[in-house]
Amino acid sequence: MSPSRLKAMENPWGRDVSGEKDHIDYAHELDVAIKPDSTVPLIGKEYGYFSGPGVPLFSIGGGFLRQALQQILVSFHARRGYFIAETPTLASSELFKLSGHMDFYRENMYVFNIEDREFTVKPMNCPYHLLIFLSHLARFRNRVKLPFKIFEMGRVHRYEPSGSLYGLLRVRGFTQDDAHIITPEGEAARVISDVFEEMRSLMELVFGLPIDEGNVRLRLSLSDRSQIGTHFMGSWEEWSAAESALEEIASKIAEKYKVKVSRGVGEAAFYGPKIDLMMSLRGSSGVKEWQMGTIQFDFNLPRRFKIYDYVKEIYGDMNVFIIHRALLGSIERFIGGYLEHYKGRLPFSMAPLQVAIIAIKAGGELDVKVEEVSERVKRELLSRGLRVAVKESSRTGLSGDVRLLESSIKPPLIVYIGPKEVRESTLAVAVYDQRTGRRSNMSVKYGETLEELMKIIEEQEKSVREASGVSPRIPADLSHMV
Template sequence: MLQVTLPDGSIQQVESGITVAQFASNISQRLGKDALAAKIDGVAVDLSTSLAHNCAVEILTFASKEGAEIYRHSTSHVMAYAVKTLFPSAKVTIGPSVEDGFYYDFDVERPFTPEDLEQIEHKMAELVNADLPFVRKEVSKEDASRFFQEQGETYKVEILNDIPDGETISEYQVGEFTDLCRGPHLPSTGKIKAFKLLTIAGAYWRGDEKNRMLQRIYGTSFPSQKELTAHLEKLEEAKRRDHRKLGKELDLFSIHQDVGAGLIYWHPKGAVVRRVIEDFWKDTHVQRGYELVTTPHIAHSDLWRTSGHYDFYRENMYTLGIDDEEYVLKPMNCPGHILIYQSQLRSYRDLPVRFAELGTVYRYERSGTLHGMLRVRGFTQDDAHIFCTPEQLVNEIVGVLDLTEYMLKTFGFENYTVELSVRDPQNKQKYAGTDEQWDRAEEALIEALKQKGLPYKRMEGEAVFYGPKIDTKLIDALGRGWQGPTTQFDFNLPSRFDVTYIGEDGKKHYVYMVHRTVLGSMERFTGALIEHYAGAFPLWLAPVQVKLLPIGDRHIAYANQVAAALRQQKYRVEIDTRDEKIGQKIRVAQVEQVPYMIIIGDKEVNDQTVSLRHRRKGDVGSLTIEQLFRQLSDEVY
């Protein structure tokens, strides 16, 4: 008999040779039905694997991240099988699972069409109904290479060439389709209950623009039609909220590919939203003890050599020549803040020093990775750098977390997750700084998170080379995570630039330097805001807060008086003087997501009142101007 330890610590006695599938069914009939794969001593395996020694076993179901990935990766194999059946000349490349789905890249003679996707889906359904087993085979690298060469699968041969000689290669066969794969996989295709192919896109082989363009098919799958339907509805809602679509409809921003990809042109209404965010950001930072600074957009390349960016970040930087000297469009704001800090001698009595800047930076991104406002080449980062003593670390980090929470909740992001990224304990040599510095920094971050009562996920090996960090992901109205605030320690730049302070002992000491953003970048954050609110910004953020709708020309003069009074109170106002029926004017204002409309006709002019209408709630009622001010003020403040 063998002893098998379960995740809850309990131990079960089982007969040697029992399969994982049988073991799961012995625990419960339900678990046996839901089981997709398993982990034996931390290694993912197929359900057909036999238990041969005392071990720890975890049964993987779709409820787990790894189980869902296996489920969807198996679906991608079924899709590849269907494609090869319908398009025999297609060459297969890779087909991994991704968040909420999967994709597979193919080299085909012509691009896929929507009609092709329908045929592929139909063929996949046939393969699923056939309940074909996934069969694992282990072969030598030479045999695998010979097999795929005979099949004309040149991409698989290229992948095999990158694998060290002598390693055992695993293949998975389903029906007449064999794929190079580590596994594990579902027991059979019949386990796949609901799937949908979503989109077609182009993708360069291995992400290199010099390589051949492939056809990528995205899809998703779930263990029930109900879950798939809910997911597809969520995708449709995400399309409705797409910031690129709403940005055009609401006249917020544009991108002009002919003059530069990844560069945002803020239109008047978008610029208003940005200005409101920036003004709030500046006022809040000044109240929290930050000093606002501004640094140039370019700097001599020597500065970036000192910082290390020139050596380690060169491929992401833009350079230009001036008077036979090399300059760089700044990819980071930190060196500039260091120069300002070093402009005078600092004592421990002066610390902490907090510099903040809405600094525009430029970084090269491949054209294929650019995505609206979310992935750009020029963006304004809400950057700040804190220079402090080791003893001040915890209080400073708590202050950053306080500020982060305040900013996010003010903008309507009530939920977020926190990750603590630390160095890989098995590979310490690739990180800057001493063990003592890393231990102190990690302890400070953990202590600050504890003081704030924030749960966090520890991410081993995810720290940047110059220090540990806290990453905060915003959760929007659809439950999606957005990369946002980050807090990073830096042991690298203080030593490279000799950034010091005079301690109580009269000697120089290196400062502890903290990089932090509380929004991320103006572009990404605004894009996230657009999608979070589906373009319907709250009153304080709306580019046009009130739109006046005079019913006829004779009502325009009074509308102008009301507009002037509102502007005097610093409200953002427009007047629709078009020769249109009032119903059409209301519909246009609602499409524009204007929070409030004021309808003005004979009654309003005679009574010196306004008829207020909300974009969602409809008619609010007749108000005096003073009542109008109170109504708006209560909502804005």
């Protein structure tokens, strides 16, 4: 790096960046320096903003991110035997009276009247999922196989006190990767442990977040026995039985996956005890622990929806449980924590801008060719379903342009095309590595096809594909954003 540039870098933030470091080291310092106040609620300009209290609006970048994640999650669950549903945001409040929410959860619900009928905005998806199960039982009788698993990216709205809103980590409208499993009592333990394994592979393969004692603990969330009947639905005996059963399952999981488990008295859902995945994420204000995924045990809703009776009528003498579960918990919370943890670096499959192509013009006769090749690479990547942008730069402006890319939209891949590449029919590719936080540079041949570049891209998508069976290809030309 030239002395003049070093000097320029010292001034804006008053940082001493002299010494024996390479540009990646400066990058790390700048990553912090550029957004010194970027705190946990990172809903950056590239992804969206708040349109009201607790109401996140996902913008263009956030739209691609969410849709890609949705495709991954839908496929992830479908190939594991979950049926996919999509249920309404509005409900007659009769449904939530039946489920008990209007008695035990009303203070968190939006309730209103239209034409003298009372409606609610759904705060949870479970009543709808149970209706779907019941309608399948009614139509297909014992051909419905248990455990019956139903998944939805379910957007719910809950009233949260205005002062408790916390960026993307605590909002009023959020989306659960929600599923309900109706399982015979005897299979409940295995079902729960399978769910935990699903949670582990999603975290590890899709997001590169290993589940271990360093960043994860389990919270066994139990009732407060003194509040049964007021805050918690059901009887003392039912809670007692459910909690000891879940405790045993939780300790087995903790042992198998080598994570800690601790008890949270009074932390249960109103309908049953649960196991919560508490994850520590590094943010600018230090390491914080957040509840992410959850596995919940429910003996109340099945009774209220007469599921016990229908199951006995159809399958004979069999008792079932309902497992509520969300692997990420809330998309908004998870994404918010993830963006903060990785300073806005997303896995390739979900990054709004996946490949930034920088056309380096040098003022020479090869500039036309540089432009042509850049446009061609862009078109070819677009036709393969990738999100790309072309940014024109110059030899002297390159460094500054790279800096803007790395501090804003942060594409996983940067492809440099200048006179040198054009002459040699190559592409200079810089690949960001989430694990090390560095880019590695490589040069690939660029002839008639993009074969070698596509190999690099497919490698980036590999673990997502392994986990979910897909790697979303939602193309976009985002050149205006760079």
